[in-house]
Amino acid sequence: MTELGLPETILACLFDLDGVVTRTAVVHAAAWKEMFDAFLREREGEHFRPFDDKDYDEYVDGRPRADGVRTFLASRGIELPDGDPGDPPSARTVHGLGNRKNDLVLEKIRTDGVEAYDGTLRYLAAVRAKGLATAIVSSSANCRDVLRAIGAEDLFDVRIDGVVAAKRKLPGKPRPDTFLAAAKDLGVDAARCAVFEDALAGMDAGRSGHFGYVVGVDRVGQTDKLYAHGADVVVKDLADLDELGGKE
Secondary structure, three states: OOOOOOOOOOOEEEEOOEOOOEOOHHHHHHHHHHHHHHHHHHHHOOOOOOOOHHHHHHHHOOOOHHHHHHHHHHHOOOOOOOOOOOOOOOOOOHHHHHHHHHHHHHHHHHHHOOOEOHHHHHHHHHHHHOOOEEEEEOOOOOHHHHHHHOOOHHHOOEEEOHHHHHHHOOOOOOOOHHHHHHHHHHOOOHHHEEEEEOOHHHHHHHHHOOOOEEEEEOOOOOHHHHHHOOOOEEEOOOHHHHHHHHOO
C-alpha cells in the first residue's frame, strides 16, 4: 500500500460526488422522501407506507434520477408511464416525479448551501500531489454547479455526470459504464483505477467493472453492506486512508 492507502498499481482515482465529496447525500435523501411521501399519500391516503432510509439505500441512492423512481415504484408494485425528460413536476410520470424531486433538491441547496467534506478535499489534494489522475463520476445533472459552489471543479481532470451520461447514452449505476467512461477519458485501464463511493449501487458498479480497488465511504452506518456489495476497504472518511497508508 502507498501512503495514500491505495495499492501501488493505482494510477487514477474516480470519485462519486454526493456523500463522498459533498454533504449533499442527506439533502437528496430528504428530497426523495418528501417527493415520494407526497406521491404515496395522494395515491393511497393517509395510511400509506412512507419512504424510509432502507428504501433510499436499496432503490435510489447512487442511481440516475429516473432509474431511482422506477426502481422504488417497482418495489411497491406501482407502474407509471415514463413520460418525457421535460415533463413538469406535476406530471404523474417517472420523469415528472424525478423532476419534482430535483426541484426540491435545488430549493434545499439554494436555501442551505453546499458543504464539502474537508477530509475528502485534503485527500484529493494529496492524490493530485502524487501525480494520480482524478475524475468525478456522478448521476447528478447538477454536478458541475455543485463543484463550482465548493470551489472544487479544478480538482478533477474528467467529469462524467448526469449531463454527460445522457449525451453519451451511458447507463447509470449499478452498471459500471459511467466509471468505465471516466477511466477511458483519463486513458487509464479500469484495473489501475480506484473507485470511491458511498452508495451500494456504486459498490456494485465498482465490482462489476473490475476496477483495481473499491473504497466504500460509510457516512450512515452501513459498513457491512458496503463490503457485501464489493468494497475492498470501508472508511468513515477519506482522511482515514492516509492513516491506513501510514501504517504500512
